[in-house]
Amino acid sequence: MKQQIEWQAGRISLTFVYGDSFPISLAHVEVESGKEAERSLSVTLPHAIPLVEIMASGRGTGHWITNTRSVQTTLGQSLRYTSCKCLEESDGSHCYLDMNSPSFDIAVHLHLFVPQGQRTVRSIVDVTNIGDDSLILESVVPWSASFGTTDDSGITDLSSWAVYECTNECTGEGRWTRTPVRHYCPDLHASLAKRDPQGCHAVISEGTFSTGTSSPVGVLESKKLHMCWAFQIEHNGAWRWEIGQDREDGYFALSGPNWKNHTWSKCLRSGEQFTSVPVSVALGDSFDSAIEALTSYRRIIRKQMGRASQSLIIFNDYMNTINGDPTTEKLMPLIEEAGSLDIDVFCIDCGWYDDSGDWWPSVGEWVPSLKRFPDGLHQVVDAIRDRGMIPGLWLEPESVGIDSPIASELPDSCFFQHDGKRLIEQKRLMLDYRNPAVVKRMDDVIDRLIEDYDIGYFKFDFNIRPGSGTTYDSDSSGDGLLEHNRAYLRWIDGLYRRHPKLILESCSAGGMRTDFAQASHFQLLSTSDQQDYRLYPTISTAAPMTMLPEQAGNWAYPEQSMDDENFAFALMNTMLGHYFLSGYLNTFTASQKALIRQSIDVYKTTVRPHLINSSPCWPLGLPQWTDDIVTLGMMDGEVCLLAVWVRGTERSNFTLPIPNGAGRKGNVRIIFPISLDNRPWRYSWNVESGTLSISLPSRQYAARLFSIDLSQ
Missing domain, CATH: 3.20.20.70 (Aldolase class I)
Structure with a gap:
């Protein structure tokens, strides 16, 4: 029999399902998506996959044919719900889900946490060996979930999704790309073979440089469904995140080091416990909304740790x-x-x-x-x-x-x-x-x-x-x-x-x-x-x-x-x-x-x-390495600080959309540099579209910092 747990935490509500014959999975998420409480986003995850996945030596995977994934594990499939406790504390909302595997003598304690007023969930897993023999852990995934859908019919649409990932190199950090999920997960008509695909798209960092090649942050966006997942792995060493598909939907899974990629294994003797690295997941109705949620979460976690930045010169x-x-x-x-x-x-x-x-x-x-x-x-x-x-x-x-x-x-x-x-x-x-x-x-x-x-x-x-x-x-x-x-x-x-x-x-x-x-x-x-x-x-x-x-x-x-x-x-x-x-x-x-x-x-x-209360936005999207025009905005309430760099562009005019700017008067001024008037930038604000139009005097390397006040 299917049973469910509903947990209301901060500005997010999560529903989990479980049963005697299947493990706990995430079934529904509802969030107050924007800063206005009346806006909400309701997401159904009709395809149930285990929220926690574990690999251990000698336990194998739950997939009947070889695969490269960290999901569909034997241990993950074998976990059964035992108890749940939800608490409201001074720092936020906590949900403790306990489960065990009667077949393999392990107990799992999943701790979910949402800081006060937030819509980002942090997940950490404790795995305990409750058997007499030693348990050799090879992978612990503290979060896996399907993409989900906002379609009232419950039909998922993998072709509407794109994934953002970041490639790094020393002196070449922050090179983000947006790729259709179908590029990594083609439609294989897997239902004909009656088996799920074997592969996935895995993003992996090895060794001591946690962001030496890639970033432990990723974004999944469906503009058609008006939903966006943003996630991060909170670890200063090796990690892995992956996206993939099965016959029902796409999925994403987040973890720290594992045996296949990082030569990580942990021997748990009887009664011993291992704690996973933390991961956190935010959901929004747009890219900017999801990143705003993740930014707000980072700020409050640091505040709770007493780590507020001083922003010195x-x-x-x-x-x-x-x-x-x-x-x-x-x-x-x-x-x-x-x-x-x-x-x-x-x-x-x-x-x-x-x-x-x-x-x-x-x-x-x-x-x-x-x-x-x-x-x-x-x-x-x-x-x-x-x-x-x-x-x-x-x-x-x-x-x-x-x-x-x-x-x-x-x-x-x-x-x-x-x-x-x-x-x-x-x-x-x-x-x-x-x-x-x-x-x-x-x-x-x-x-x-x-x-x-x-x-x-x-x-x-x-x-x-x-x-x-x-x-x-x-x-x-x-x-x-x-x-x-x-x-x-x-x-x-x-x-x-x-x-x-x-x-x-x-x-x-x-x-x-x-x-x-x-x-x-x-x-x-x-x-x-x-x-x-x-x-x-x-x-x-x-x-x-x-x-x-x-x-x-x-x-x-x-x-x-x-x-x-x-x-x-x-x-x-x-x-x-x-x-x-x-x-x-x-x-x-x-x-x-x-x-x-x-x-x-x-x-x-x-x-x-403004900076210490702001969330970022990118009017032209995340820039590519050689883009001729690069922009970054910082939204703080009704004020946007907008940086614009021009790198030898052939364009003389361009227009930048500003979040929440449509239909509002904008008081626009250049605040830096303010003394270079020999080659002035001309700009105008369009109230109807909420856009800033800029005209350049000539091809050049130049930059300006604008202040846009939308409270007028």
């Missing part, structure tokens, strides 16, 4: 400037100019500890160089503080260079290993934060630097990929990596407990770990090491897909050789993110310094107050 001396060769002589002129520009943080990047002239293999001891700073680092740090700025330092807390004395001082157990041998990658060793000695050493390093130099800001970088993990003291290399990932974040939490005012930036060769596990713990994230200011707009506009806009450390690289238009273009790359500046400030002309001051003033007085 940060100067870093590395990119297009000192490039890892800091000295007192080089830093002092930059500090002097930065202090005059009302900058909040001055961060000394890599090399400050190195006496050899080759900073890369010498990391790990974190003692200031006397060759670089003959009168001590205190002289430089004091100069930063004397000019009203917070001093910052760059560290790689997970790495030790092979030329560092720490490499010989610490035992093998402190490092990643493969079959008893230390893993060496690019002259680096990787510290294992599962080891208490590693945690103690790095605690002492941070505490010493704060006590001795009053450091208030650390840029934590990470630049190596030492394979799938560590086999030392682990059930598999993937198991070692997963537990290190978790231990590293616990270490970060410990730093905040001891130093509540500490500001931490996450950087991983630029944007190679821009996942929500990192984003939930750090105040800001570096989005790329891309050094060409003309390419950066695509990265800047894509950043809010994976992190909050106020966290996105998009570099601005103004250079003295630029004309004013290109100089402003470079500054615009950071204006709708966490303001992040580099460059030889001491060489800039008076007009160039005036543009920096103008951008900082606009950021502090106008952008920052």
